[in-house]
Amino acid sequence: MSSFAAPAADRPSAMAGDTPHRVAFLVYDGVTLLDVAGPAEVFTEANRFGADYQVVLLSPTGEDVTSNLGFRVAVDAAVSAEPAAGTYVVAGSSLYPRTPVPGELADAARVPAAGAGRVASICTGAFILAAAGLLDGRRATTHWKVTHELAARCPTCRVEPDAIYVRDGTTYTSAGVTAGIDLALALVEEDHGSDVARDVARALVVYMQRSGGQSQFSAPLQGPPPRSSALRKITDLVTADPQGNHSPGELAKHLNVSTRHLTRLFHDELSTTPARYVENIRFDMGRALLDQGHTATQAAALAGFPSYESMRRVFARKLSISPAAYQRRFGTARRANAG
Structure with missing residues (x-):
């Protein structure tokens, strides 16, 4: 020993x-x-x-x-x-x-x-x-x-x-x-x-x-799944297709409920709002794409952000650094050592 x-x-x-x-x-x-x-x-x-x-x-x-x-x-x-x-x-x-x-x-x-x-x-x-x-x-x-x-x-x-x-x-x-x-x-x-x-x-x-x-x-956001099957349907939809139109109004239509009712479901079960949940999923996806070596612009588009600037604002708020700075610090070693 x-x-x-x-x-x-x-x-x-x-x-x-x-x-x-x-x-x-x-x-x-x-x-x-x-x-x-x-x-x-x-x-x-x-x-x-x-x-x-x-x-x-x-x-x-x-x-x-x-x-x-x-x-x-x-x-x-x-x-x-x-x-x-x-x-x-x-x-x-x-x-x-x-x-x-x-x-x-x-x-x-x-x-x-x-x-x-x-x-x-x-x-x-x-x-x-x-x-x-x-x-x-x-x-x-x-x-x-x-x-x-x-x-x-x-x-x-x-x-x-x-x-x-x-x-x-x-x-x-x-x-x-x-x-x-x-x-x-x-x-x-x-x-x-x-x-x-x-x-x-x-x-x-x-x-x-x-x-x-x-x-x-930290690892990507992986909170507990919603208790209700209705809300789980929405979270599965967002996770499977982060690029889709996931405005609160569009998400509410999938359950045939009002936007206000959907917001209440998110608040009661996940302690967040529909818009913030979608943003978190896109943020996690964007971060994973940066880790894989995609450019910041590519990551923003593939993760479903309307623009690179919108992704940059989310990174600044959550991590206090830009996507480019994040990638320099945490990008894959394979990419850094290529060749």
């Missing part, structure tokens, strides 16, 4: 400065390795540019843990044995969106958080913060796939599904695994200013601040 630990040379000792800023990561069996390694790399890299972070890895019992990749993670100490951290970071795992968070793990987040200067979670680490009661009444985010589950488990928490990271007072939450790097850079900037954070971003060859939100990384 392989092992992972921050190199000793990269861990400043308590004597490295007058008051080193302790960054403690809570790790446990099944922890996502990148949730730890990515942000830890940001903090240790920042030390090369004048910061003074002391990164330590803690587990509930002080015993080494096994990551999601099967690597052994060498732990510095038990949570209870360590002094208060300046920043306490709870890494995520694929386990806890699927199962309840054990009480001892929730305690391992709750108790140190009380003395920490700030508390952060990476990806699904938000579920551990929620189980510890640390997200009650707060804004938060997590990976886009499980934002609904987080909202269900923490009903007093206002989940922001499209955010890369969210700050609410001294509590920080971030989205999917690499968003932990974004959050760590933001914390470095908060501590040492934009110049140091920019130097770290350049050294690690990552964005200083990514444009847009999680939507640009």
